[in-house]
Every structure is written in structure tokens, then in C-alpha cells.
Amino acid sequence: MDTQRETDRHRLRRNLVLVSATLAAAAAVCAAIFGWSWWSAAHDESLQFARDRDDVLRIGQQDIVNFNTLNYKNVDAGLNQWLDSSTGQLHDEIAQGKDDSKKRIQDAKTTTTAKVVDAAVTQLDDRAGTATLIALVDTVVTPEGGQAVTKRNEFQAAMTRTPSGWKISALGPVPVGSAGS
Structure with a gap:
């Protein structure tokens, strides 16, 4: 039973690490997209006009x-x-x-x-x-x-x-x- 609990804990930790890494990657992609959009808008010639x-x-x-x-x-x-x-x-x-x-x-x-x-x-x-x-x-x-x-x-x-x-x-x-x- 202890082996089963250890396996379940190990699986839970691995899943938490995967979910955290996926969320971090998604946040980085969103930040990049919004950053590019902001930069593009701020440097748009029509905006300066x-x-x-x-x-x-x-x-x-x-x-x-x-x-x-x-x-x-x-x-x-x-x-x-x-x-x-x-x-x-x-x-x-x-x-x-x-x-x-x-x-x-x-x-x-x-x-x-x-x-x-x-x-x-x-x-x-x-x-x-x-x-x-x-x-x-x-x-x-x-x-x-x-x-x-x-x-x-x-x-x-x-x-x-x-x-x-x-x-x-x-x-x-x-x-x-x-x-x-």
C-alpha cells in the first residue's frame, strides 16, 4: 500500500509540474502576443498622425x-x-x-x-x-x-x-x- 501511495504522490507531483509548465508557457505566449500588439499600436504611423x-x-x-x-x-x-x-x-x-x-x-x-x-x-x-x-x-x-x-x-x-x-x-x-x- 505504501508503494501505491508513493506511486500516486509521484504521479501527482509529475502532473502538477506538467500543468505548471504548461500554464507558464501559455502565459509567456500571451505576454508575447500582447506585447507585440502594444508595440505595434504604439508605433503605428496612423496613431502618430x-x-x-x-x-x-x-x-x-x-x-x-x-x-x-x-x-x-x-x-x-x-x-x-x-x-x-x-x-x-x-x-x-x-x-x-x-x-x-x-x-x-x-x-x-x-x-x-x-x-x-x-x-x-x-x-x-x-x-x-x-x-x-x-x-x-x-x-x-x-x-x-x-x-x-x-x-x-x-x-x-x-x-x-x-x-x-x-x-x-x-x-x-x-x-x-x-x-x-
């Missing part, structure tokens, strides 16, 4: 708000935001005309506050680092001592990726015939 598009949209909206929000009592801060939000020829034009812009804004004695109502990325070339964004913007214009008026405008912004992130390289009204086309 989506991230770039989301960055352009988020940063572009904020930059458009920066360009349409200004307090004549603190013009330097506003103009510095314009410079921080821009690149290329637009940045150069702002820098060169900073003194004239400051005087015009202070003479106008108005405060503007902008809010993007809706926006979309219409073009994105992630390899070239360029994009186009359109935005519908409500701007509240308040003259000193006057009543606030809300103006709604549509803007088109050319965006360029710089070493410090996406910035506006051109900003203007949406060309006639472009909206809703």
Missing part, C-alpha cells in the same frame, strides 16, 4: 485665441503672446511692427477677448511639418467706457512645426467660398 492632428487643433485654437485677445492696458503682454504663438514671416512682421502696433492698440483703448466656437484641421502634412486649420471665433470687443460687442469671424491659420512645437505661420480670414464647401 492622429496625435499630430490633435496637437495642431489644440495648439492652433489657443494661438488663434492669443491673436484675438488683447488688453490695451497691457499691450506688451499681448504682443509677446503673438510673438510666442507665431513663426516665420508672421513672427518677423510682428517683431518689426511691435512699436507701431503698440501705439495703435493703446490709442484705440479697446479690450478684446476671444473664444473658439469650432475648429478643424483641414490639411496636415506631418512629414513636412505643415498644417492648415480653420476656426470660427467669437470675439468680445469692449471699448473703454463703451458697451461690449461680440463679433463672429472665421479664420484660417497656416501652422508650422518648429523645434518648440506647432506655431502659426500665417493667419487671416477664411477665403470667400471656402466655408462649407
Whole structure:
């Protein structure tokens, strides 16, 4: 009988070792499959494209708000935001005309506050680092001592990726015939 018990214990141990080894192998295979899936998804070009598009949209909206929000009592801060939000020829034009812009804004004695109502990325070339964004913007214009008026405008912004992130390289009204086309 003791021999039978020894044989049964030996068989039980062997079966436990086999089951454990099988489960360990299955876990390793699952880990490899899920690891590969995660790595593939993390390095997928379409995922990076989506991230770039989301960055352009988020940063572009904020930059458009920066360009349409200004307090004549603190013009330097506003103009510095314009410079921080821009690149290329637009940045150069702002820098060169900073003194004239400051005087015009202070003479106008108005405060503007902008809010993007809706926006979309219409073009994105992630390899070239360029994009186009359109935005519908409500701007509240308040003259000193006057009543606030809300103006709604549509803007088109050319965006360029710089070493410090996406910035506006051109900003203007949406060309006639472009909206809703």
C-alpha cells in the first residue's frame, strides 16, 4: 500500500509540474502576443498622425485665441503672446511692427477677448511639418467706457512645426467660398 501511495504522490507531483509548465508557457505566449500588439499600436504611423492632428487643433485654437485677445492696458503682454504663438514671416512682421502696433492698440483703448466656437484641421502634412486649420471665433470687443460687442469671424491659420512645437505661420480670414464647401 505504501508503494501505491508513493506511486500516486509521484504521479501527482509529475502532473502538477506538467500543468505548471504548461500554464507558464501559455502565459509567456500571451505576454508575447500582447506585447507585440502594444508595440505595434504604439508605433503605428496612423496613431502618430492622429496625435499630430490633435496637437495642431489644440495648439492652433489657443494661438488663434492669443491673436484675438488683447488688453490695451497691457499691450506688451499681448504682443509677446503673438510673438510666442507665431513663426516665420508672421513672427518677423510682428517683431518689426511691435512699436507701431503698440501705439495703435493703446490709442484705440479697446479690450478684446476671444473664444473658439469650432475648429478643424483641414490639411496636415506631418512629414513636412505643415498644417492648415480653420476656426470660427467669437470675439468680445469692449471699448473703454463703451458697451461690449461680440463679433463672429472665421479664420484660417497656416501652422508650422518648429523645434518648440506647432506655431502659426500665417493667419487671416477664411477665403470667400471656402466655408462649407
